[in-house]
Amino acid sequence: MFAKVLIANRGEIALRVIRACRELGCKTVAVFSEADRHSLHPRMADEAYCIGPPQSARSYLNIPNIISAAEIANVDAIHPGYGFLSENAQFAEICASHGFKFIGPGVDSIGLMGDKASAKHRMAEANVPVIPGSDVVESEGDAIRFCRDVGYPVLIKATAGGGGKGMRIVGREADLTAGLAAASSEAQAAFNDGRVYVEKLLVHPRHIEVQVLGDEFGHVIHLGERDCSVQKPSHQKLLEEAPAPNLDPAVRAELLATAVKAARAVDYANAGTLEFLLNEDGKFYFLEMNTRIQVEHPVTEVVFGIDLVKWQVRIAAGERLSVRQEEVQANGHAIECRINAEDAENSFRPAAGKLGSVLFPGGPGIRVDSHIYTGAEVPPYYDSMLAKIVAHDRTRGDAVLRMRRALAETEILGVATTVPIHERILATSSFVEGRTFVTWLREHVLQSHRPVGAALGG
Ligand code: MV4
DSSP states (O other): OOSEEEEOOOHHHHHHHHHHHHHTTOEEEEEEEGGGTTSHHHHHSSEEEEEESSSGGGTTTOHHHHHHHHHHHTOSEEEOOSSTTTTOHHHHHHHHHTTOEESSSOHHHHHHHHSHHHHHHHHHHTTOOBOOBOSSOOSHHHHHHHHHHHOSSEEEEETTOBTTBTOEEEOSGGGHHHHHHHHHHHHHHHHSOOOEEEEEOOSSOEEEEEEEEEOTTSOEEEEEEEEEEEEOTTSOEEEEEESOTTOOHHHHHHHHHHHHHHHHHTTOOEEEEEEEEEOTTSOEEEEEEEOSOOTTHHHHHHHHTOOHHHHHHHHHTTOOOOOOGGGOOOOSEEEEEEEESEEGGGTTEEOOEEOOOEEOOOSTTEEEEEOOOTTOEEOSSSOOEEEEEEEEESSHHHHHHHHHHHHHHOEEOSSOOSHHHHHHHTTOHHHHTTOOOTTHIIIIIITTOOOHHHHTTO
């Protein structure tokens, strides 16, 4: 086991990794920007090093400064958390070449899955279902032929895109030329790469992802699935749950087996997530693979009673995965609400500032992963997540009731937060019935709630 681990991250995930390392008997090293001097992660770690000014590019993305801190602290391994450098193959390579074990998959897996086109191609080769799509559009004729073949509506996507940027729906051939031109110019502007391709549009798909864990000896298991369909219009997840509600058991079995097959096909090691779109007809398609621990990992942990982050560290330290697939048993249902410093009434505009009183929920079946405290400063430089509230109970219905109770107990004064929108989501009948999909929030919650003025014709 490592003697000392550096956590190259901040906020709640830095605390999460520090806690896992401490339970494994490792010493911990935090790195912090000047804006995080009074944050909890430098306080909780055994050592802490300032790696630069508040701007991410000059601190949490500053590879030379992070490596310097690792050298000075003489650590054995580096955990990247999520976001920042967690899927940066070059960073993983630099850690290894400096003698620090990168706590994550191999550099090749990061690189392969980081390029969406190569990932999709590799999955198709492994007989993992992918969304029917064209190659990069070289001519209008190509596009017209492809669309006639798969049928409208279609979705135009940017090759360099991801996260929903540069996508265009085209409902009929007459609109195809304009759609291609618009998507391509938007992609050129956003990514300096105007290449686009076309896919069959899945109408109202669900976003279902499968947690996998592989050791460095080729053993791969899954730890069930998570439904992440409740997303903001910006494609950022807001609420996640495990297991996915109303999922046909045969579809679940096929989905989980496909995820393990996909991970094995790329010799995957450490924690990873296979993302799929599940269509209304029960067919599912590979979307992308995340080669990091994810924000929503706690819903899997509480349902399966395992510590994914400790397994990440153990696997990186060369341990065999001692959990066999047959031993993996789901217990109950868990829901996670992301509490962000955002104003849902104003397109989720980020809020920043000094917090007033912070009071978190507790009691049976509640877990709170958070780094904030009464009087803490919420800096404007980083993503806006303040806390994750996780409610676990025997059934989904009970988990919904428990989460409602937990949100009612939550107090975070000083900034706008997403607590109210979560209370609205949990009170919406289609959510309670488990009938959500990727555009559900916009269509069923954000639209339905319009101030009177707007309703009068605004
Ligand atoms: C799709 C789709 C429907 N049909 N592809 C959005 C971001 C990018 N990762 C892929 N996304 C989608 N691709 C086809 N052929 C619907 C979406 C989509 C979506 C996917 C996952 C999670 C949230 C989403 C929100 C809107 C659209």
